[in-house]
Amino acid sequence: MDRESIKKAACAAIDRERERIIAAGEAILRRPELGYREEHTSALVREAFARLGLTEVSFPALTGVKGWLRGGGRTSVAVMGELDAVVSPRHPFADPVTGAAHACGHNAQIAAMLGCAAGLAAVRAHLDGDVCFIAAPAEEYGEIRYRRELVEAGAIRYLGGKQQMIAEGAFDDVDMAMMVHSETGAAGPHVVTGGWSSGFIGKAVRFLGREAHAGGAPWEGVNALNAAALAIQAIHCCRETFRDEDHIRVHPILTKGGDLVNVVPAEVTMESYVRGAAIPAIQRANRQVNRAIRGAAYAVGAQAEIEDLPGYLPLDQDRRMSRLFAANAAALLPGALVEEGLPFCGSTDGGDLSWLLPFIQPTVSGFSGAAHSKDFRISDPELAYIAPAKLMAMTAIDLLAEGAALALAVKAEHPRRDPAEYGALWEALLGEADPAPEA
Secondary structure, eight states: OOHHHHHHHHHHHHHHTHHHHHHHHHHHHTSOOOTTOOHHHHHHHHHHHHHHTOEEEEOOTTTOEEEEEOOSOSOEEEEEEEOOOEEOTTSTTOOTTTOEEOOSSHHHHHHHHHHHHHHHHTTGGGOSSEEEEEEEOOOSOOOHHHHHHHHHTTSOSOSSHHHHHHHHTTTTTOSEEEOOEEEESOSSOEEEESOOBOEEEEEEEEEEOBOOBTTTOGGGSBOHHHHHHHHHHHHHHHGGGSOGGGTOEEOOEEEEOOSOTTBOOSEEEEEEEEEESSHHHHHHHHHHHHHHHHHHHHHHTOEEEEEEEEEEOOBOOOHHHHHHHHHHHHHHSTTOEEEESOOOSSOOTHHHHHHHSOEEOOEEEEEESOTTSTTOEESOHIIIIIHHHHHHHHHHHHHHSGGGHHHHHHHHHSOOOOTHHHHHHHHHHHHTTSOOOOO
């Protein structure tokens, strides 16, 4: 059977599973969970893997799920989705306790991954390689305090789920990987391949002052909130020095502003990212931000404790795999606008995976409302759930059919890095992030 016939058979199998695929996505939508806490969603995936006949199921990174569809064994491709929600408490399907909501489309990713598995399971006899299906936790980089507690307890090493999976060796037997991300606000069917996204260093900052009676003797205190407010302004004053081509973004939030309104704040905490398009630019900007924070604290007599954390690396998608996906999009969605190389909003731990091995994360429309907002919705279930399942299955077939020639070409053009180098890379980045103050 030729590749196009295999694709038609896989897509027909996905069509037969259409209602089940959409039902899975809607079930996840209605029970959102935050990173490293996705117990219900993980269980849903485990049940689906068992029904689909996936084997060698394992559970990396606390709540992740990994299973195999074995084919010819010459090479392997991973198809992925993300388990977690984002904090968006005003979303209509937000969890009333945690504020978690699927305001980024990860529920559709998981559903599409399961749909892809159904399609490829129907044609596995025609694949000359293996397909690994991975539900990854904790892509949204949030709840930094909670995740740092997990690190301190030895449960994880990295705050991001794919990062933790790299550290645990979950990708050691995977040669290349793909997933699809939501795109919102498109006027019609729209697919973007080969887009890039920024990386970042995460920051946890603690300003320490001295408490005093705010009304009776404020002069006896050192106001840590003033230090934090001044630090935000000092960071703002750095912005005109950031080069346009570096795409630097810094957006701090205060996570604790004091203890009582009548007490001069003695402890204030702040979290931030320092984003950029390339690692050297991120390092330069992070040094500026740290200098601004320390200078602001010094100005009011406070102290600043800065913890720089591994964020995410810039996303660099594989060219050959992107071209395959784009060709399949043009064939499956006649009349859709298929574009290449547009920037991908925000950052993703898919960037870390793209550093390690050939990886793609194209975007597909079918969503409306701003991402991470109360207005984010699935506007076209066919585009959001079914088309990505078919596109990933079609691309996997391109890679693994006919002797897996195209997958082997990808491996030759884009050799994977040694996972042991990954931890050393972040140690080097953070080691340069906060040099000792100059005399």
